[in-house]
Amino acid sequence: MRGSYSRRDSRPRLSRLVKPAKILPFVILFALTLCAESLKAADSSAAPSFNADRAMKYLKEIVAFGPRPIGSANHKKVEDYILAHLKGDDVESDAFIADTPEGKFPVHNIIAKFPGTRDGIIVIASHYDTNYPLRNTAYIGANDGASSSALLLEIANQLRGKKREGYSVWLLWDDAEESMRLPWVDPESLYGVRHIADKWQSDGTLKKIKAFLLADMVGDADLNIERDSNSTPWLEDLIGQAANKLGYQSHFFARTMAVEDDHIPFMQRGVPSADLIDFNYGYNDVFWHTTEDTVDKLSPKSLEIVGSVILETIRMLDNRNDRVDRASAPTWVYLNPAFVFLGLHF
Numbered sequence: 001m002r003g004s005y006s007r008r009d010s011r012p013r014l015s016r017l018v019k020p021a022k023i024l025p026f027v028i029l030f031a032l033t034l035c036a037e038s039l040k041a042a043d044s045s046a047a048p049s050f051n052a053d054r055a056m057k058y059l060k061e062i063v064a065f066g067p068r069p070i071g072s073a074n075h076k077k078v079e080d081y082i083l084a085h086l087k088g089d090d091v092e093s094d095a096f097i098a099d100t101p102e103g104k105f106p107v108h109n110i111i112a113k114f115p116g117t118r119d120g121i122i123v124i125a126s127h128y129d130t131n132y133p134l135r136n137t138a139y140i141g142a143n144d145g146a147s148s149s150a151l152l153l154e155i156a157n158q159l160r161g162k163k164r165e166g167y168s169v170w171l172l173w174d175d176a177e178e179s180m181r182l183p184w185v186d187p188e189s190l191y192g193v194r195h196i197a198d199k200w201q202s203d204g205t206l207k208k209i210k211a212f213l214l215a216d217m218v219g220d221a222d223l224n225i226e227r228d229s230n231s232t233p234w235l236e237d238l239i240g241q242a243a244n245k246l247g248y249q250s251h252f253f254a255r256t257m258a259v260e261d262d263h264i265p266f267m268q269r270g271v272p273s274a275d276l277i278d279f280n281y282g283y284n285d286v287f288w289h290t291t292e293d294t295v296d297k298l299s300p301k302s303l304e305i306v307g308s309v310i311l312e313t314i315r316m317l318d319n320r321n322d323r324v325d326r327a328s329a330p331t332w333v334y335l336n337p338a339f340v341f342l343g344l345h346f
C-alpha cells in the first residue's frame with residue numbers, strides 16, 4: 001500500500017545495495033593495482049645512477065695514451081687499461097689476427113659478463129681503436145672510440161656486485177672497427193665485431209642475444225643521437241621511450257640516417273640491434289676523423305644522458321615480455337593490472 005511501510009522495509013539494508021560477493025573481484029583488483037604500484041616504486045628506487053664525472057675521467061685517461069691504431073704499443077696499453085678496470089669480473093678475451101689490405105694485425109675484443117636471472121643476453125658494445133690511416137697524426141678519437149669505451153667502463157661499475165633480476169648483460173669493447181682506408185671502406189672495417197658475431201653464431205650464443213646496443217660518438221657537448229634506419233625499429237622505439245622517461249628526449253632522434261657501424265654484422269644475423277650514435281660532430285661533422293676530435297668538445301652531461309638511457313633501456317628490456325605475442329593477446333589481458341602485477345605486461 002502506498003505510504004505505509006512495514007518496520008522491516010523502512011530500514012535501509014546494505015546487503016540489498018551491494019552484495020559482498022559482487023564487490024570481491026573489484027577489491028582484489030584494487031589490491032593488486034596497489035601492489036603493482038608499490039612494486040614499481042621499489043623498482044625505480046633501486047635504479048643505478050651513472051657517474052658521469054668518473055666516466056669523463058676514464059675518457060681522459062684513454063686519450064692520454066695517444067693515438068691507438070691496431071698493432072700499436074698505445075693500443076696494447078688501452079687494452080691493458082680496460083682489462084685492469086675489469087679485474088675480478090668474468091672476462092672473455094677474443095683475440096685473433098686480422099688479414100687486412102695493410103697487412104696482418106692482432107685484434108682483441110674484450111667481453112665482461114654480468115649474469116642475470118633471466119634466460120638471455122643483452123650486449124652493450126663500443127669500439128676502442130682509432131683510425132689506422134691517421135696513425136702518424138695527433139688523432140686521439142676523444143669522441144670516436146674513447147667516449148663510448150669510457151661509458152662502458154662506468155656501466156660495468158653500475159652492474160658489478162649487484163644481483164641482476166633481468167637478462168645477463170655483456171659489455172663488449174670491440175676492436176678494429178675503423179676502416180683501414182679513409183673515407184670509410186666497408187669490407188676493410190668492423191673486423192672485431194664480424195669475428196665475434198661469427199664466433200657467437202657457431203657456439204650458439206647468438207640465439208640468446210635479446211638486444212645488441214652500440215654506443216659510438218656519445219660525448220659531444222651538443223648531443224644529438226640519430227634515429228638509425230639500419231637499426232631495429234622496435235629497439236629504437238624502446239630507446240626513445242627510455243629517453244622520454246628520463247626527460248632527455250630533446251637529444252634523441254631529431255634526424256634519421258642510415259649508419260654502417262658495429263651493429264651491422266649482428267643485424268645481418270637477425271639480432272635486434274641499435275646504434276646510439278651522434279653523427280653531427282661539429283658543423284657538418286667537421287671534427288669526425290680529424291685531429292679536432294678532442295676532449296674540449298665533449299661534456300660529462302652527454303655521457304650521463306647516454307649512459308642513463310642505456311641503463312633504462314636495459315631495465316625496460318628486462319621487464320619486457322617476449323614470450324607472448326601481443327597481437328594474439330586479447331585487450332583484457334594486457335590492460336589487466338593483475339597481469340601487470342604478475343610481470344606479464346605486454
Ligand code: 1BN
Binds near residue numbers: 216259260261279
Ligand atoms: C663511426 C665512427 N664509424 C666510424 N667511426 C662508422 C661510420 C662509418 C659511421 C661511416 C657513419 C659512416
Ligand code: ZN
Binds near residue numbers: 144178289
Ligand atoms: Zn671513427
